[in-house]
Amino acid sequence: MLAVFDLDGTLLDGDSTALWLWGRVRRSVPRLLAALLVAPVAIPMVIAPPTRRAGASILLWIATAGLSEPKLRESCAEFAAGFQAKALPLRWRGPGMATLDEHLAHGDEVVVVTAAPTVLAQALIAPLDRPIVVLGTSLKRRAGGWVADVHCRNQRKCQALAEAGHGKRWAYAYTDSLDDLPLLRAADAPMIVGCGKAAHRRLDRARLPNGRAMAW
Template identity: 30%
Template sequence: MAVAIFDLDNTLIAGDSDHSWGEFLVQKQLVDVASYRRSNDQFYEDYKRGELDIRAYQRFVLKQVAQFSQAEQSALLTEFMQCKIEPLWLPKAVALIEQHRQQGDYLLIITATNRFITAPIAAALKVDELIATEPEVIDGIYTGEIIDPPCYQEGKVARWQAWLAQQGRENETCYFYSDSINDLPLLSAVQQPIVVDPCEQLRLAANAKDWPIISLR
């Protein structure tokens, strides 16, 4: 048995769930349209360059989430899944997950996107576990802060290693599928790195390291 680890955004789905959530709020006019879209787009560009200030970004996202009641949050997530995430579904990604499931592998999504946004996506993909950036919640309210370490760049490696130790899986082979240069640290740490529809920076790194490159599009 092995552990099959998947990045989420632009790997298992054909887009970025974080950025799509911002676009969803803009389209529903639940935020100041011009300023929120401008900031959302800038954070996404920073992420693609590998320069995201993840704490600043999570404050931007989670302080807005905190403005909604729990009932409103649930309703918004349901609508978000239907109108924004389902159109990004990739049949080849679903088939890849199923292939690993049939092999008896443990299925794990590890993502920089926060758990609020990604939990329903991971549930829909029927993976065994989700490791995500964890929002700080006090008395049921999102504070805008996150619980360290964020699940981003080297933080993904730390979260993965802690999870392996907790699960007693240190000796199991780990596959990791990702599209992003931000995941170079974890791709370098696992036994079986597999690059999926990569950004140009990651494509160059994968070619230099002779890592396999596949497409799920």
């Protein structure tokens, strides 16, 4: 059986992409000034689903301008090393990781599908040394920096799973976000996770007849 997990807010207790980008921006005065200049426009764009890809790409470009692909991967690896060393305000969620390990112990296939860049998500997950497939947002080079190519969110997560050979339905789906409703609706056992009250409120809004809320 296939168990599908979101990453940020589900297996992780924060936003890995935002932390990675902020870490790059704050170490460079020109990047910081550029980010502050565009923030009033880019941040509302990131919040609104229709413009999320464009807004994220603006911030991503500022943080990565001048990076070659090897340097991009090196930056993600450095971030992952800092995460492993617990030098970042980001942690694995204990109940989430325990649930993931239960699926692996039962012989289930586990896929993490995330809006985070694939290169970043892979750098974070690889040290776990578990047989986990990672699907995320692809990046492309644009004017010397990197921007989102195919943004892996909402219905696109289902498309990414289908393109990777996992079909159009799965046994389990775990996420903290209602942006993942297509992912949840395609699961036999959709799970909305988070602190107890928030998860139950999201479950009520989702109107999933077979859905469950889980306190993580």
